[in-house]
Amino acid sequence: MKFFATENISVRLAAPVVRAVKKGHPWIFDKGILTQNKAARPGDMAILYDQKRKFVGIGLFDPESPIIIRVLHHGKPVTLDTEWMKEKLRNIFQVRTELINDPETTGYRLVSGENDGLPGLVVDRYDDTLVFKLDTIAWMPHLDQLVSLFRDLIHPERIVLRINRTVAAAPSCPDNLKQACVIYGPELVGPVIFLENGLKFEAEPIIGQKTGFFLDQRDNRARVGKLSQGQSVLNVFSYTGGFSLYAASNGAKSVTSLDLSKPALEAALNNFQLNKHLPNIADTPHVLMCDDAFDALRKLADDGKKYDMVILDPPSFARKQGDIPGALKAYERLVKRGLNVLEKGGVLVSASCSSRIPADDFFKTVTRTAAMAGRPLKIIEKTTHAIDHPIGFPEGAYLKCIFGKA
Ligand code: SAH
Numbered sequence: 001m002k003f004f005a006t007e008n009i010s011v012r013l014a015a016p017v018v019r020a021v022k023k024g025h026p027w028i029f030d031k032g033i034l035t036q037n038k039a040a041r042p043g044d045m046a047i048l049y050d051q052k053r054k055f056v057g058i059g060l061f062d063p064e065s066p067i068i069i070r071v072l073h074h075g076k077p078v079t080l081d082t083e084w085m086k087e088k089l090r091n092i093f094q095v096r097t098e099l100i101n102d103p104e105t106t107g108y109r110l111v112s113g114e115n116d117g118l119p120g121l122v123v124d125r126y127d128d129t130l131v132f133k134l135d136t137i138a139w140m141p142h143l144d145q146l147v148s149l150f151r152d153l154i155h156p157e158r159i160v161l162r163i164n165r166t167v168a169a170a171p172s173c174p175d176n177l178k179q180a181c182v183i184y185g186p187e188l189v190g191p192v193i194f195l196e197n198g199l200k201f202e203a204e205p206i207i208g209q210k211t212g213f214f215l216d217q218r219d220n221r222a223r224v225g226k227l228s229q230g231q232s233v234l235n236v237f238s239y240t241g242g243f244s245l246y247a248a249s250n251g252a253k254s255v256t257s258l259d260l261s262k263p264a265l266e267a268a269l270n271n272f273q274l275n276k277h278l279p280n281i282a283d284t285p286h287v288l289m290c291d292d293a294f295d296a297l298r299k300l301a302d303d304g305k306k307y308d309m310v311i312l313d314p315p316s317f318a319r320k321q322g323d324i325p326g327a328l329k330a331y332e333r334l335v336k337r338g339l340n341v342l343e344k345g346g347v348l349v350s351a352s353c354s355s356r357i358p359a360d361d362f363f364k365t366v367t368r369t370a371a372m373a374g375r376p377l378k379i380i381e382k383t384t385h386a387i388d389h390p391i392g393f394p395e396g397a398y399l400k401c402i403f404g405k406a
Pocket of ligand 1: 209213214217237238239240241242243258259260261264291292293294313314315
């Protein structure tokens with residue numbers, strides 16, 4: 001049975017685009033299309049040909065987005081039926097076997113969009129709840145099939161749908177799906193509780209940031225945990241206290257969670273409560289600071305405060321190409337202010353999730369800033385993506401983090 005029960009549209013692509021698709025690039029912009037045999041609706045199947053009408057691949061049409069086609073398959077002709085989709089998902093799950101089999105971790109990214117060959121579709125798991133996050137309206141006509149496939153393969157209790165602002169603004173977006181909502185299973189009352197490396201966390205898939213939690217930092221949180229024993233830790237841009245919990249559970253002397261969002265800090269408090277049966281968590285003083293990170297760091301420095309470890313994990317600073325110079329300056333400012341409150345010989349953890357800033361540029365900015373501040377970094381580790389956030393194409397690389405003693 002066909003998985004995508006929409007119209008097929010024949011599309012001839014410009015030569016450079018054909019080359020990119022053959023190399024596995026998942027995005028086609030409208031200027032890459034030479035001809036198409038009829039008008040397409042969101043979610044229609046684009047059958048891709050080269051100039052000589054040779055088959056190139058198959059994509060999902062989104063005429064309401066600058067990325068007009070997202071490529072699902074390239075190579076030999078295939079039928080994208082339910083079996084094809086199941087096989088694709090089995091391969092995607094295979095990469096995550098270690099996580100799927102880990103009883104101590106029940107929150108992770110099951111499908112990472114273009115990086116897993118399903119462009120525009122992210123699926124996060126929080127214990128028995130799955131969250132579908134659509135970055136294109138093109139998946140909307142295929143939602144019922146997706147729900148039934150994931151019910152078959154994963155048996156979740158419920159599925160939540162989240163769409164980004166651009167998708168919600170698309171003319172063809174159904175009114176009842178513009179807001180995050182449960183599309184399968186019981187309504188959500190309160191947060192979902194899940195495990196990460198044995199620690200309990202709550203996530204709010206409907207009202208939280210992203211799909212409710214920053215699953216991508218799991219491995220870095222574990223690294224912070226290992227370095228935290230006996231340390232005073234300042235977690236800047238803490239969100240719901242992920243890094244803070246790991247630090248406390250590994251015997252930190254004290255932990256401070258600093259974020260601009262009050263609901264995020266309230267959730268951080270709840271997360272400490274959820275784990276208070278662990279002696280280290282119960283014993284670690286946890287301070288909450290609701291403030292702008294840049295201002296708060298300056299005030300802390302003025303007050304002469306010092307910490308043994310400072311974690312800087314800001315939101316993306318570069319949403320578009322033109323933001324890059326400003327973003328690099330902001331990282332510089334942040335590192336400088338972070339170092340001002342770091343004990344001599346303390347550990348600086350500096351992360352960036354700006355996909356437009358390559359890892360090397362970020363690492364250079366951090367190390368150069370530290371050196372210029374008279375606190376050259378003795379690098380402990382530089383890290384990128386966890387296994388459930390694979391890098392499938394250049395634009396898919398966004399996360400980088402540097403650990404160093406200053
Ligand atoms: N480290 C977190 C994820 C951080 S996401 C984790 O492991 O889960 C970025 C966080 O920065 C969000 O919680 C957001 O509320 C916060 N934020 C954004 N701008 C801020 C600012 N100017 N000052 C302080 N926090 C800010």
